[in-house]
Amino acid sequence: MDTKILLFAIIAYLVGSINPATLFTYFHLKRDIREFGDGNPGATNVFLHVNRLSGIIVFLLDVSKSFLMLWFAGRYGITGGQLAIIGTFVIVGHNFPIFHKFKGGTGISSFIGGLLFMSTTLAIQVFVFALTLILIMYIIKTKLHSNYSALEI
Template identity: 35%
Template sequence: MTTSIVFFVVGAYLIGSVSSAIIVTRLFAIQDIRQQGSGNAGATNVLRVAGKKAAAIVFLFDLLKGAIPVYAGFLFGLAPIALSLVAIAACLGHIFPVFFQFKGGKGVATALGALMPLDWALAGCLFGTWLCVFTIARISSVAAIVTFSLAPIYTYIFEPDYTIAVTLLCLLIIGKHRDNIKRLFSSKEKAKNKS
């Protein structure tokens, strides 16, 4: 692994580790978001605890945490495997933030952001799927699980070179939703509730 790839991977992880959910809610005079609501440091829980404005800021910031490192790597000319590592590193930073005791969110918005620079058609399919499923189910975790279950298929269609890496990323995201999946099977996952 060359020095430039290491730089981008480490940089992506550090950028991902800046938890906007924790920072923004503190600015809104709310205690640690990880001790509120569902306990998740993500936009959905921020929406529940702090409202739409704070949630929108968090979602945008988390999206950019994934998009900026990958797009920068793309402009630098990194190969697909290197860009894949950058994307995964950004998501790992969000999920296991070094600046916040390695207790972060589930990586949904950051992963969506990381996949955006790869192909706009791919990004459109991902956002469209999330929106359609959420509109029907009204449960953000269901929308995330379905979207990232289909992401490897979309990737194979539009950007096949990234299929393996995206599959690994999706397994990571879905794995972070294991508690949600358990609640869904036990009918305890409520609309507009835990995520």
Template identity: 35%
Template sequence: MTITLFLISVIGAYLLGSIPTSVWYGIGYFGVDVRQYGSGNAGATNTFRVLGKRAGTIVMLIDVLKGWTATCLALLLYYFNTIDAGELLTYKIIFGIIAIAGHIFPVFVGFKGGKGVATLLGMVLAVHPELALLCITIFILTLLTSQYVSLSSILATLAFPVLSLLRVFGQPDTLLVVFGFVMFLLVVITHQKNIVRLFKGSESRVKLFGNSRSGN
């Protein structure tokens, strides 16, 4: 495989993930740095809290698109015959993880970004869209019943490898299962404070059809 094209793709995936959507959008359209308000997190959930539902939705969709686009860079390598079909999943996962790392540690804003859940969703949509949609359903149902964004994110992420092992969509790919559990571990690590608040009963809730508040 051409090393130069691979390196360009790696850098591209990281820079895509590093785009600080919430920060740039908040400052550009509202003159507000979301990191100075709410939870201080540079992610979609804090944007919902600080700037409202419309702004939060825009930020979330762009962050999802970041993950999807970065993951699909693997198709570029395949198009130029630098990898074969059997390697496509591997490189999708590599570029997706790099994009998530970029979102969590963005070069554009001092390597302090969001928690990567929306970017992870975009990655999963590119890797396995059917399973991703099922995980989205689990996220929505959990959020509707519990009103905890953090809990919904954790359970939806865990559902990915578990549903793979249950062969919901056929024989599971070992790499996909391992990737799923690694991503679950990453989400747990980035949500440590939320988990502590959940156990203490002090985690804030978010209302989909009212004023939004969350500790995520």
């Protein structure tokens, strides 16, 4: 393995290990996000248990760390499958961060950042698909709750 790839892989892991959800929640509330909800230190848990704006900011930071790491690697001549290796190390760092006793998030935001860098079109398609699923699930959930309310009356 090329020394440049190895160096970027190590840096990518360390960058991935920086967890914006944990840092943002601590500075915002002086508490650990892992004490809330499902205990997952990710953007969704921040969105649901801190506030929506904080969750969006954490999501964008997670996406950015992956996207920017790949952008820097690309600027230094790393291409193709080697970029995929670097992106994988960002995700591994996010999921198993050395700074948080190897207990991290799910890596979805970091994956989206890498996907956004590698194929913007595919990233947009995945995003639209996910939003469509969320909307359908919301409509079904709302419909089910309204039916249960009618039965209880």
